[in-house]
Amino acid sequence: MPTLTFVSVLRPPRAANSCPSIQLTVLQTKPRRGELISHRWYMPVELLGSSYELTSLVRYQSISKYTSIASAVVLLHETFVNFADEVDLIWRQRLTVGKVLYLTSRYLAFIDLSIMLLYLCDPRLELKTCHRLYVTTIYFTLVGAVNAELVLIIRVYAIWKQSFCILIFLVTLSSVLIITNLLNFNIHNSLKTLTFVPSPVPVIIPCFLTSDDIRAFVGFGCLVLMDLIVLILTAWCGYRFWREDASSPLITTFYRDGVLYFVCLFAISTANVVMFIVGDPQQQGILVELQRVLHSVLSARIILNLRKFAVANEEESPVNVTLTTAIFGELLSDSSPFTAHSTRPVLDEDGAGNLDLLPTSHGAV
Incomplete structure (x- = not known):
């Protein structure tokens, strides 16, 4: 990861009717090549407030970026697993x-x-x-x-x-x-x-x-x-x-x-x-x-x-499957009254098939 160094300088206004600005220089050092790249920007003080606020903004923006990248890693890992x-x-x-x-x-x-x-x-x-x-x-x-x-x-x-x-x-x-x-x-x-x-x-x-x-x-x-x-x-x-x-x-x-x-x-x-x-x-x-x-x-x-x-x-304990259907029927139910590995209907507490969250037969599309 490249190393970033921030140098901010408050510059006086160039004209009587202008406002002071902040000169921000970012020195970027690449770890392997050792190259030093300089980026320089000017921004009115009234937009940034102070060099301290700008430094804080850059720091927290970097944290937000890394947090989003970490979130993407979590999502990808969960999907692959x-x-x-x-x-x-x-x-x-x-x-x-x-x-x-x-x-x-x-x-x-x-x-x-x-x-x-x-x-x-x-x-x-x-x-x-x-x-x-x-x-x-x-x-x-x-x-x-x-x-x-x-x-x-x-x-x-x-x-x-x-x-x-x-x-x-x-x-x-x-x-x-x-x-x-x-x-x-x-x-x-x-x-x-x-x-x-x-x-x-x-x-x-x-x-x-x-x-x-x-x-x-x-x-x-x-x-x-x-x-x-x-x-x-x-x-x-x-x-x-x-x-x-x-x-x-x-x-x-x-x-x-x-x-x-x-x-x-x-x-x-x-x-x-x-x-x-x-x-x-x-x-x-x-x-x-x-x-x-x-x-x-x-x-x-x-x-x-x-x-x-x-x-x-399902095969080990039909009671557990029946209980699963009775409790979580809305999430497991399907129009088919059969589960993935059996042709035996699973009934809810009222005796009616209710399989909204349970998987259907593997032949279903």
């Missing part, structure tokens, strides 16, 4: 609600993460392109968050034995939070009014946003509230099932994993809210892509793990 199971349990199955949610959760993240990396890393970007990429990333992040939360809502609805009251509560809450986010974008900051100026250091900061009153903490606050409610409902229902059947490995595995997943999502959402409220402007947004990737990874894992468990336990 689970690809064989994904082919068997997702791609070869019929088109169902669970399959659509899995594919959108998994692969939409690649699109907006790629856009964000382009926004953070390409020094040739024009100002209009910066604006378009920034707005596109915001909308993709919103869609991805809604998709991930939908998986969590269906899961909670299923483990509560498809309670109509729970469904109405979660749908109403989600609708209110989505509308709040949209109003926040339109009232406090129309995305079209965001202002980008030529970056003082395009090698490090391709897109320089002068102000950001988008109040993103409102959106992340909504996610915190939703994740907290999902966590409470999951833990509460898990405790009830544990008391009824503490020896069931299905109950132990799914509720343990579910609570751990939701704790992770709640923690990263809370961290983002704290960063946007009490952090410096340069620190805001450092964890955004990491949260986006975690929502994608964990929501996809929920569906994949359910299908893996159902297939693995």
Whole structure:
């Protein structure tokens, strides 16, 4: 990795009616060749505030870039590790609600993460392109968050034995939070009014946003509230099932994993809210892509793990498969009443076939 050295000098105004400017020199040393490359830019003080603010901006922008790259590595690793199971349990199955949610959760993240990396890393970007990429990333992040939360809502609805009251509560809450986010974008900051100026250091900061009153903490606050409610409902229902059947490995595995997943999502959402409220402007947004990737990874894992468990336990313990269907039917169900390795129908508590998250026969398209 090249070594960067920053040298900033305050230059007096050249004319009576002009303002002082900061001369920033970036010395880039390549590790192997030992070459020293100098980049120099001038920026009005009124845009940057001070050389200290510029140095902080460059530092935190670099951290944000590295965090996004690390998030991409996590997403790629998760995809490669689970690809064989994904082919068997997702791609070869019929088109169902669970399959659509899995594919959108998994692969939409690649699109907006790629856009964000382009926004953070390409020094040739024009100002209009910066604006378009920034707005596109915001909308993709919103869609991805809604998709991930939908998986969590269906899961909670299923483990509560498809309670109509729970469904109405979660749908109403989600609708209110989505509308709040949209109003926040339109009232406090129309995305079209965001202002980008030529970056003082395009090698490090391709897109320089002068102000950001988008109040993103409102959106992340909504996610915190939703994740907290999902966590409470999951833990509460898990405790009830544990008391009824503490020896069931299905109950132990799914509720343990579910609570751990939701704790992770709640923690990263809370961290983002704290960063946007009490952090410096340069620190805001450092964890955004990491949260986006975690929502994608964990929501996809929920569906994949359910299908893996159902297939693995079908021959060994039909009771576990029946219990899986009864609890997680909405995520496992399919129009076919048969599982991947058996022609034996699996019935839910009411005696009706309900296999929304379970994989169908391998011959299905």
